[in-house]
Amino acid sequence: LHMPLPYHPPGFLGCFRDVFVGSRLVVPVRSQADFQANVTLGCSDRDKCMESPCQNRGRCVSLGWRSYSCECHRPYEGTDCTEEYVTARFGNKDLQSYAVFSLDGSPGDAVTVSMFIRTRQPRGLLLVLANSTSQYLRLWMEDGRVKVQVHNFETLVGRTVVNDGHFHLVTVKLDASMAFLFQSTQIQATMHVRNIQAHQGDQVFVGGLPDPRASASFGGYFKGCVQDLRVNTRRLQFYPITTSVESNQLRELVHVERGCSSDNACAVNPCLNDGVCYSMWDDFICNCPPNTAGQRCEEVKWCALSPCPTSAVCQPRSQGFECLSNVTFRAESRPLHYRSNGKIKRSLDSVSLSFRSRQSSATLLHAQKDSHFLTVSVQDSNLVLDLQVGVYRSAPHVTSLGPVSDGEWHTVELNMENHTSPNSPWILNLDGGRKEELLVTPIRAGGLDFLRDSADVFLGGMNLDSGAGLSGCLGPVNMGGILLPFHLDSELNLPRPQEEQFVRVNVDAAPRYGCWGSSVCAPNPCQNQGVCEDLFDLHHCTCPPEWTGTLCRDPTDSCVSSPCIHGNCINLSGRYKCACEPGFSGERCEAEVDMCENSNCSSGATCLKGFQSYSCLCPHNLTGPLCRLPQLPVSTCMGRRWNYSCFNGGNCSREDHTCSCLPGFTGEW
Numbered sequence: 042l043h044m045p046l047p048y049h050p051p052g053f054l055g056c057f058r059d060v061f062v063g064s065r066l067v068v069p070v071r072s073q074a075d076f077q078a079n080v081t082l083g084c085s086d087r088d089k090c091m092e093s094p095c096q097n098r099g100r101c102v103s104l105g106w107r108s109y110s111c112e113c114h115r116p117y118e119g120t121d122c123t124e125e126y127v128t129a130r131f132g133n134k135d136l137q138s139y140a141v142f143s144l145d146g147s148p149g150d151a152v153t154v155s156m157f158i159r160t161r162q163p164r165g166l167l168l169v170l171a172n173s174t175s176q177y178l179r180l181w182m183e184d185g186r187v188k189v190q191v192h193n194f195e196t197l198v199g200r201t202v203v204n205d206g207h208f209h210l211v212t213v214k215l216d217a218s219m220a221f222l223f224q225s226t227q228i229q230a231t232m233h234v235r236n237i238q239a240h241q242g243d244q245v246f247v248g249g250l251p252d253p254r255a256s257a258s259f260g261g262y263f264k265g266c267v268q269d270l271r272v273n274t275r276r277l278q279f280y281p282i283t284t285s286v287e288s289n290q291l292r293e294l295v296h297v298e299r300g301c302s303s304d305n306a307c308a309v310n311p312c313l314n315d316g317v318c319y320s321m322w323d324d325f326i327c328n329c330p331p332n333t334a335g336q337r338c339e340e341v342k343w344c345a346l347s348p349c350p351t352s353a354v355c356q357p358r359s360q361g362f363e364c365l366s367n368v369t370f371r372a373e374s375r376p377l378h379y380r381s382n383g384k385i386k387r388s389l390d391s392v393s394l395s396f397r398s399r400q401s402s403a404t405l406l407h408a409q410k411d412s413h414f415l416t417v418s419v420q421d422s423n424l425v426l427d428l429q430v431g432v433y434r435s436a437p438h439v440t441s442l443g444p445v446s447d448g449e450w451h452t453v454e455l456n457m458e459n460h461t462s463p464n465s466p467w468i469l470n471l472d473g474g475r476k477e478e479l480l481v482t483p484i485r486a487g488g489l490d491f492l493r494d495s496a497d498v499f500l501g502g503m504n505l506d507s508g509a510g511l512s513g514c515l516g517p518v519n520m521g522g523i524l525l526p527f528h529l530d531s532e533l534n535l536p537r538p539q540e541e542q543f544v545r546v547n548v549d550a551a552p553r554y555g556c557w558g559s560s561v562c563a564p565n566p567c568q569n570q571g572v573c574e575d576l577f578d579l580h581h582c583t584c585p586p587e588w589t590g591t592l593c594r595d596p597t598d599s600c601v602s603s604p605c606i607h608g609n610c611i612n613l614s615g616r617y618k619c620a621c622e623p624g625f626s627g628e629r630c631e632a633e634v635d636m637c638e639n640s641n642c643s644s645g646a647t648c649l650k651g652f653q654s655y656s657c658l659c660p661h662n663l664t665g666p667l668c669r670l671p672q673l674p675v676s677t678c679m680g681r682r683w684n685y686s687c688f689n690g691g692n693c694s695r696e697d698h699t700c701s702c703l704p705g706f707t708g709e710w
Contacts, residue, residue: 057069072441074187087107089103089107095121096123097124100112116268122248122282124282128267129268131249131263131264132248132263132265133298133302133304136240137262137296138249139248141245141246141247142244142245142289143245143565145289146275146289147240148273150215151273152215152272153213153214153215153272154168154179154212155210155269156211156267157208157266158209159268159322160182160264162182163182164260165186165259166249166262167181167182167247167263168245168247170239170272172240172242173319176193176213177191178190178237179339181260182203182260186199186201186202189222189233192235192237194575199222199224200230203224206323206324207606211223212225214332219231219232220233220234232413242654245272245277245626247270248297265323267279268459270362275288276288279294304323306321306325313325313333313338313339314333316328316333316338338572341538342362342395342538343357344356344362346534350534352555353527353528361537362538363524363535364527366530366554367514367556368514370511372512374500374553375501376505376550377500377545378497378544379545380492380496380498380544381492384495384540385493385522385523387541388488388490388521389520390489390521391520392453392454392489392520393453393454393455394517395452396453396514397448397449397514397577398445399448399512400419401422401445401446402419403460403513405419406500406518407502409497412429413428413496414429415429415492416428417699419446422444424445426455426467430488451471452702453469453470465488467670492521500518501515512578513578514556520543523541526543529548537639558575558578561573561580562574563573563619568588568592569584569585569587569588570593571584571593587601587602604617605629606629606631607621624653636654637650637655641655641667642667643669645660645663646658646659646660673690673703675688675689676691678693678700685698686710687700687702689702690702690706
């Protein structure tokens with residue numbers, strides 16, 4: 042028979058005082074302390090919340106007379122919020138893992154799914170709600186963001202990524218015709234959806250589906266951790282806690298482990314170039330040596346190792362480095378000869394170089410294999426291109442609008458206009474100026490791909506037999522982005538590690554590194570303390586102010602030597618002119634002028650030379666400035682004190698010592 046259990050009411054909570062049994066004090070009595078449990082002296086009603094009993098940031102709610110309850114923050118539970126929901130690890134060691142629950146209650150048309158997730162993977166299936174006929178709610182990750190799909194149509198996408206290795210609370214709320222996506226307390230997206238109905242017995246798939254192909258459609262199986270998963274208020278516990286909570290029934294658990302362990306990412310030693318690996322949760326970090334960089338120390342800082350000689354500048358390249366310098370060619374130099382190392386895979390659809398010369402005709406670059414060739418040269422001081430690939434050949438094309446043999450640096454960039462089309466025209470850019478279309482030819486050989494295998498490339502001449510055709514300098518030369526190195530690997534402190542290379546064949550060429558012109562200023566050709574400026578195979582004299590000319594031999598002021606003896610010097614362009622003083626003539630005013638040489642004195646008169654003029658001495662029968670007038674009578678006048686004469690017909694005046702002159706004569710007498 043089933044006997045009913047006896048009823049035991051809860052224990053008394055409160056205070057007793059002066060409890061006597063048979064006139065004997067029973068409570069409180071210190072001597073009976075060994076027979077007491079949870080009994081203390083005194084009667085205090087202090088609020089229990091004052092003692093902060095709730096752990097893990099739980100909120101204490103006072104219920105009166107030393108009673109309280111704790112409102113716990115997720116993922117904690119229990120009387121004092123000390124119990125944490127057990128985290129489930131999915132995809133440990135890359136195993137395909139998933140869990141299956143069944144809904145024990147009937148959520149109805151208001152469904153809220155929430156859980157903490159932690160992952161570093163950008164994609165993976167999180168959760169599927171399904172009935173016997175369809176999957177009506179899916180959650181998965183794509184590009185690090187949470188996506189939600191309702192009824193195979195409507196889709197929400199989160200704005201922020203969650204695959205950073207930290208826990209994130211993801212909540213999907215379906216309420217009537219609206220769907221909401223939250224991350225923590227921030228809303229990520231909303232949309233209108235068709236109403237859904239969740240019923241008792243519906244299945245919840247977590248981390249993936251039993252069918253791998255179906256899981257692959259949503260990023261594959263989830264790799265990470267899930268904690269405190271809930272559908273509405275019911276928990277879906279992978280490993281139950283001791284606190285009693287409403288939970289849905291776990292049906293299946295496949296390769297899901299307890300806790301949130303991490304794969305040992307350092308087990309495969311992912312750090313390269315002697316980098317030291319440190320494990321993080323489902324990730325690693327490499328402590329790289331000083332000369333390396335990148336997540337796995339895969340990028341070597343080659344230039345930090347000083348691989349180049351002092352005459353070159355190190356430039357980092359993909360998976361390697363190059364040593365850049367200039368090289369000088371003279372008549373006695375030999376062309377530099379190159380071939381591919383046989384490992385060039387890229388399409389060679391560009392050429393770039395720089396040069397400096399005063400030659401009106403010179404070969405800069407010549408590349409040839411069988412009937413294919415490319416030549417870049419200077420002809421009649423203009424840049425010329427000649428290209429033949431197969432049966433297609435371009436006519437030599439003068440590309441420069443002005444001379445390039447001026448001793449200045451010039452850059453040449455030659456590219457296919459459309460790198461993906463074998464029929465693309467070639468475009469040339471000279472000195473960064475306007476692009477000009479050079480060739481429109483149906484070349485189907487892939488540009489300059491004939492250079493990738495066994496082609497001969499020469500710099501500074503047509504071939505080794507012809508000698509250097511260039512007197513000048515070449516800067517770095519690239520074909521398809523691959524440098525034609527001036528330095529041999531034996532001259533470098535480290536060999537170049539990149540796979541695709543052009544290699545110099547004539548190791549005995551001994552080029553002169555740097556750009557060196559002729560010694561046009563030694564000895565100094567400029568005279569009169571002029572300063573010589575080297576303009577690369579040409580000099581220019583900077584003269585003192587008083588000298589000019591190409592060699593400072595011509596005085597700037599032609600009057601500086603005072604060439605005019607009796608006159609003022611006037612400085613003209615490259616010459617001078619003398620303004621002579623009166624009485625002097627000649628180019629330098631060196632000759633005294635004879636004033637009587639062309640005098641107008643009458644015949645019989647004597648010319649008397651003066652400094653700036655002359656005078657005429659007349660005979661007795663003539664008079665006047667030029668002695669051209671007949672001599673007039675002289676009148677003798679009696680003065681009071683002495684006698685005096687009036688000349689040239691002048692009459693004695695009544696005034697003492699004066700004469701009355703005839704017209705044309707003046708003076709006292």
